[in-house]
Amino acid sequence: MQEVTVGIAGAAGDGLDKSGDTLARSCGRLGLHVYAYNCYQSIIRGGHIWLKVRIGEEKVLNHGDKLDVLVALNQDSIERHAGEVNEGGVVIFNSDRIKCMPDQVKKGVTILGLPMKKVCEEVVAEHGPLQPIMQNTVAMGAVAYLANIGLEQPSSVLTDTFAHKGQKVIDLNVSLLKAGFEFAKANCKPVTKEWTFTKKRRPFMTGNEAIAMGAYAAGCKFYSAYPMTPASTILHWMASNAHRTGICVKQCEDEISVINMAIGAGIAGARSMCATAGGGFALMTEAVGMAGIMEVPVVCVEVQRGGPSTGLPTKTEQADLFQVYGASQGEFPRIIVAPKDIADAYQTTVDVFNFADKYQLPVLLMSDLLLSEHPETVDVEVLKHDPEINRGEMVTEWNPEEQGKFKRFKLTESGISPRTIPGTPNTNYVSATDEHDEESILVSDMFTTQAVRRKMMEKRQRKMDNLLKELPAPKLEGPADADLTLVCWGSTWGVATEAAAKLTAQGTKTNVLCIKWILPFHAKEVGEILAKCKKKISVEVNFTSQMARYIKSETGVSMDGHINKYDGEPLEPQMVIDHVNRILKGGELSLDVSEEEARDFAYHYLRTHNGEKMRPTQVAQEAANGHGEPVWNVQLSDRATGEKAGQMKVGVKTGATYSFEKV
Amino acid sequence: MATVIELPVETYKGPVEPDWCPGCGDFGVLKGIQTAAAKLGIPTHNLLVVSGIGCSSNLPGFINAYGIHSLHGRAVPVATGAHLANTDLKTIITGGDGDGYGIGVGHLIHAMRRNLDVTYIVMDNQIYGLTTGQTSPTTTVGHKTKSTPMGNVENPLNPLALAITAGATFVARAFSGEQKHLADTIAAAIEHKGFSLVDVHSPCVTYNKINTYPFFKERVYKLEDENWDPSDFNSSLNKAWEWGDRIPLGVVYKTDKPTYEDSEIAFKKGALVKQDLRADKKVWQECIDEMI
Numbered sequence: 001m002q003e004v005t006v007g008i009a010g011a012a013g014d015g016l017d018k019s020g021d022t023l024a025r026s027c028g029r030l031g032l033h034v035y036a037y038n039c040y041q042s043i044i045r046g047g048h049i050w051l052k053v054r055i056g057e058e059k060v061l062n063h064g065d066k067l068d069v070l071v072a073l074n075q076d077s078i079e080r081h082a083g084e085v086n087e088g089g090v091v092i093f094n095s096d097r098i099k100c101m102p103d104q105v106k107k108g109v110t111i112l113g114l115p116m117k118k119v120c121e122e123v124v125a126e127h128g129p130l131q132p133i134m135q136n137t138v139a140m141g142a143v144a145y146l147a148n149i150g151l152e153q154p155s156s157v158l159t160d161t162f163a164h165k166g167q168k169v170i171d172l173n174v175s176l177l178k179a180g181f182e183f184a185k186a187n188c189k190p191v192t193k194e195w196t197f198t199k200k201r202r203p204f205m206t207g208n209e210a211i212a213m214g215a216y217a218a219g220c221k222f223y224s225a226y227p228m229t230p231a232s233t234i235l236h237w238m239a240s241n242a243h244r245t246g247i248c249v250k251q252c253e254d255e256i257s258v259i260n261m262a263i264g265a266g267i268a269g270a271r272s273m274c275a276t277a278g279g280g281f282a283l284m285t286e287a288v289g290m291a292g293i294m295e296v297p298v299v300c301v302e303v304q305r306g307g308p309s310t311g312l313p314t315k316t317e318q319a320d321l322f323q324v325y326g327a328s329q330g331e332f333p334r335i336i337v338a339p340k341d342i343a344d345a346y347q348t349t350v351d352v353f354n355f356a357d358k359y360q361l362p363v364l365l366m367s368d369l370l371l372s373e374h375p376e377t378v379d380v381e382v383l384k385h386d387p388e389i390n391r392g393e394m395v396t397e398w399n400p401e402e403q404g405k406f407k408r409f410k411l412t413e414s415g416i417s418p419r420t421i422p423g424t425p426n427t428n429y430v431s432a433t434d435e436h437d438e439e440s441i442l443v444s445d446m447f448t449t450q451a452v453r454r455k456m457m458e459k460r461q462r463k464m465d466n467l468l469k470e471l472p473a474p475k476l477e478g479p480a481d482a483d484l485t486l487v488c489w490g491s492t493w494g495v496a497t498e499a500a501a502k503l504t505a506q507g508t509k510t511n512v513l514c515i516k517w518i519l520p521f522h523a524k525e526v527g528e529i530l531a532k533c534k535k536k537i538s539v540e541v542n543f544t545s546q547m548a549r550y551i552k553s554e555t556g557v558s559m560d561g562h563i564n565k566y567d568g569e570p571l572e573p574q575m576v577i578d579h580v581n582r583i584l585k586g587g588e589l590s591l592d593v594s595e596e597e598a599r600d601f602a603y604h605y606l607r608t609h610n611g612e613k614m615r616p617t618q619v620a621q622e623a624a625n626g627h628g629e630p631v632w633n634v635q636l637s638d639r640a641t642g643e644k645a646g647q648m649k650v651g652v653k654t655g656a657t658y659s660f661e662k663v
Numbered sequence: 664m665a666t667v668i669e670l671p672v673e674t675y676k677g678p679v680e681p682d683w684c685p686g687c688g689d690f691g692v693l694k695g696i697q698t699a700a701a702k703l704g705i706p707t708h709n710l711l712v713v714s715g716i717g718c719s720s721n722l723p724g725f726i727n728a729y730g731i732h733s734l735h736g737r738a739v740p741v742a743t744g745a746h747l748a749n750t751d752l753k754t755i756i757t758g759g760d761g762d763g764y765g766i767g768v769g770h771l772i773h774a775m776r777r778n779l780d781v782t783y784i785v786m787d788n789q790i791y792g793l794t795t796g797q798t799s800p801t802t803t804v805g806h807k808t809k810s811t812p813m814g815n816v817e818n819p820l821n822p823l824a825l826a827i828t829a830g831a832t833f834v835a836r837a838f839s840g841e842q843k844h845l846a847d848t849i850a851a852a853i854e855h856k857g858f859s860l861v862d863v864h865s866p867c868v869t870y871n872k873i874n875t876y877p878f879f880k881e882r883v884y885k886l887e888d889e890n891w892d893p894s895d896f897n898s899s900l901n902k903a904w905e906w907g908d909r910i911p912l913g914v915v916y917k918t919d920k921p922t923y924e925d926s927e928i929a930f931k932k933g934a935l936v937k938q939d940l941r942a943d944k945k946v947w948q949e950c951i952d953e954m955i
Contacts, residue, residue: 028955203954213950219940221929222748244946246938248747248929253773257740260733260770264713264744267731268752269936272744290734385947389940421936422729422745423752425708430723430730433716441679442724442732 003056004147004192005066008139009081010073013045019071019136020051022161023143024204026153027055028377031198035376035494037063039569042229042313048076055147057195061341061494063374065572068191069146071139072098075639079615080603085109089191092142092184094135112188114138119183120176127172137173141180148190151181202377207345207367207491208275210378211301212237214349215273216245219389220299222265222272224250224258229313230369231275231303255280259287259300263362266291266298267431269421271353275301278320279310285327288362292332294431295409295417295460297356297363297392299349304368306568315568316369318490319542321550324364325519333359333415333463336519338366340493343382344516345371350387355470358392359463360419366518368541370570371491393418398426407438411455415462464520471517473525476533478511479504484580485533487559488540489515489547492571496539499576506577508584515547527555537561537583539576593655595619598632601650605657606636614638614645621652629653672701675710677725688865688876689719691839692786695863696755697726698846699853711752713742715762718793719786719865722757736766739774739783746781749936750924753853756783761791764800764820775858776830777923782852782859785822786839788867789874796870806873823903826860827896827916833859834899834916838883839866840876844912851914857922864910879910886913893917 006023008016017038024034033056041047052063067085072078072093078100082091087108091100095113105111116135124130137158144154155174162169205213212234215223225235238249248270252258258274265272276284281302291298304320306312324336335355339348345367352363395418398406406427410417417438420427430436434444435453443449443456476485478500488496493514500510513529530536530551538548538559545562552558561583565571582589593601602616618635625631630652638645646662675697683689700710710728714720716735723730729752733741738756746754763771763785771783790808791797797810801822805814826834833855837845845863852859864879886893886902891913893899899916924930932938 025955201955203951205954209954213947216950217942217947219942221935221938221940222744224744241946241950243928244949245942246929246932248927248935250743250747252740253769256737257743257770257773260737260740261744261747264731264733264741264746265748265935266744267741268711268745268748270748271940272748286734287737290737294731380951383951385942385944421749422711423708423749423936425706428707428727428729430732432724432730432732433734434732439678442721 001056001058002192002195003054003060003064004068005052005054005064006069006071006143006147007067007081007084008051008053008071008073009077010049011045012040012043012047012049014049014073015133015136016049016051016073019140020053021204022140022154022157023147024053024375024377025157026144026149028202028204029153029156029199030149030195031200031202032057032149032195033059033202033377034204035060035063035374037370037374037570040314048080050081061498062570062573065574069143071143072100073136074098076612078104090146090188092139110188112142112184114142114180114183119179123172123175123179126175134173134176137176138180141177142184144177145181145184146188146191148192148195151178203380204375204377205342206233206373206375207342207371208233208303208373209237210342210346211275211349211365211367211372213383214346215299215353216247217385217387218350218353219271220247220273220353221270222248222250222262224252224261224272224274226252226255226258226276226280228277228280230305230372231277231280231301233373234275234301255283256287259284259298262298262300263287263291263294263296266296267294267422271297271357273299273301275303277303277305278307278323281320281323281327288334288364289328289330289332290433291362292328292334292460293330293433293435295360295419296431297360299352299356299363299365301365301367303372304366312568314369316491316570317542317566317568318368318492318540319544319546319566320366321518321546324366325550327364331457331461333361333460333467334519335361335363335467336366337363337517338490338515339371340490340514340516341371342376343378346383350384354388354390355467358390359416359467360392361463366490368491392416395420395427396424398424400426405439408440409436409438409456409459411438411459414466415459417459468520468522471520471522473522474513474515474517474529476511476513476529479509480511482509482511482534484508484510484535484537484584485513485530486510486576487513487515487536487538487548487551489518492539492541495571495573495576498573499580502573503577503580508580510580515551518550521554523554526551527557530555530557535560535584537563537580539563539571541565541571592652593632593650595632598634598650601655601657602634602636602648605648605660609660612639622649627651627658631658668704670701670704672697674707675700675727677727679724681725682721683718684869686868687718688788688839688863688867689722689786691842691845692719692757692784692863692865693722693725694842695837695845695849696757696784699850702846702850703853705753709752711742711745711754713738713745713754713756715758715767717759717762719757719759720762736762737770738762739767739770742781743774743779746779747927747935749934750780750930751934751937754781755853756781758785759792760785760787760789760801761799764822768800768820772825772829775826775860778830778832778857778920780856780858780922780924782849782855782861784849784852784861784863786865787822787862788865788871789819790867790871792867792870803873808870821903822860822862823915824900827900827903830858831860832857832918832920833914834903835859835861835914836910836912837861837863838879838912839863840880841883841912844885848913855917857920882908882910883912884909886911886915
């Protein structure tokens, strides 16, 4: 498959997300597939932002591990990423401000400095002086040429983007785009062959947008939230579209209020949803059990980020499984589900609103930063605007003379007690957090009635048995006779699937088992599938292989190996392949600081203690010299002059910074 | 305005007899709410009573209405969600001082500043009763309780002053020992458009031996007997601090301001629960098109 990956790097506030958006949407209009990932920090201005846009003729499942074109918006970005560009690739930057030396790139990489002042001469003559951020548009013009997507679609995207600012601004941006395009054309060749453009237009959307739109399609009428990355963009979508969707959107004082409001709305009969990250969910846990015992339909989205505590606020992780599983005291029915990609996030959201209503329980929809915040192109026909809405057993009229007293928590065979909503005549009841009988009278205060408690508990739990029958059991994806099975969940599916295909092509027949419905769990089916698998390796973005542990607890099946990543960044296919090959060969996992990581330690130290004056150059391993472990000796040079400026020593085993010396 | 058809008070008699201690002030509050609802002719199915946890929070089980007996301190957000989902219901929040002014005070402040059109009746007994007598946010200084055996050293919170400054638009005090006045005050609170707080001194006969019926009987007086004008913010705030030999009962502060509901565009098509669930195809398509 033909594909190209463009990386854009700079500081927060450089506007590179807009540039990436222009590129991705242009491709989305041409019929190409796009997957983008933005690596950013919890900072509004400054820091380092790294946006990767992977474009393919066929569906791309992750941001990949290649880099064909780098757009560096500052010097730091050259140092960090120029070396990652593959042979045949191009590095683009404003050569009026930024330098890129031949020794900073691999062999066969073209260094394409854009002399911005000169390139923009004609545009400035016509439109006047430019704002610095506009150099991004020139760079995008060059990218459009290098990625071989032409000028027409990028121009039309810019026309739409700046429509509200008037024709003059549109003309200015389009001419900047053209200037960059022409400069690249005169100095370079495209990094890809001609594409086959199907011209099938696909929306470029994030997981959070998919969840929000899925909720809208499912009839969500009430949405509450407290801002928290990486769940906030659901709130933003809900709030900015409320005037046309009619959804009541409430920003609350804290997450406790958020979920309690959503549950209140659920009791009153509105389809309601709330969302948060792991920290916010920690505050919500008591109320999850309330929805369980009161049998209230409510959808709660938990978007995982790097923990524990504040952890890595803008980074991805899959380490909240046990928090979500263990949320709230006692035992009660609930759904825990983790969609695997954006289209799945949309459909899952739609589905769980129906399950929540039908089974009258809370749904905990687990996402992660990667799934929630990364955008990709989605086939619009898989997103339905008018899905089936099933509100379950709702009673709208009740005649007590004929039907007797309405019993909100009637003990039924299915476990589902038909419900009415407040406002319905003749069915008054109390939704209580205390254990209660069929008529919602408490059994906990005056006399605890064991028999009532037992049957009420069993009634509620029966819902889980029936629900499980309705949910599709997981299936192996890939060759049935595989030698190896990668076991994953959530957004890791994309990387695992690509890694499996590549491993198969390389001679190790590999398939994938992705767990989506976590509770209720298909223990029997998963146990049977895994019993037949030859070798099983779990792939998770966490330290303790939570899904593997959960599977073991439910099925008794252990994995043969675990692949874990917990540095904040998502997995990439080659990382999975490398670990698989190591595990298959029986190799030990080395947790030593790599040469590249030693450089990263140096960058971190310099940035926090020395401003931007130095940069790491040569890295060499040395003997312990009294440090109790081998050390990386990282040479530092002056950024401006290139002269040796100092050195620092980083422990190979521990990563401890032992010394920093200036020359 | 539609004609109000009063209903018999017995209409609101709940399925269960209250399990409060004999003589508990909460009996009076229950009766007060029932009397007020009857006077206003609220059909029982349109009345939603939401509570947290505590002795007084058991009240929804003792009244014929829809009820939510939620979590400790969470009555306000649960009631807010239910109310926003169905603004056609009359939503009354009930609970104690620990529930509302202790664990739940964060929610209370925000509900008041939103000026939600709900009524909050706090059965304030200045003690934690259900947990057998510990200090509460309104326990007075020096009061010996199970958790403050040497006497409470913390200043009590002033609910009325808090409500006035936080943005409640109807702030009143009542007393369980003044049944008619209590019922009238609750009725006025329910009728008020905006957030109404009624702090009711509802003595705990088991665990609070200081703030008893006689304690209040000797001190309370009615603001309306003194022609009190509750419309001025500053003088109302001053009045809220009156405590000691004379304790005012009645509406301390009342003003008319736009409610949260007035500005919520989602309600333009009526109560949320009565709206069509289907997404508007045109809007949905616009949202998709904007991502291409």
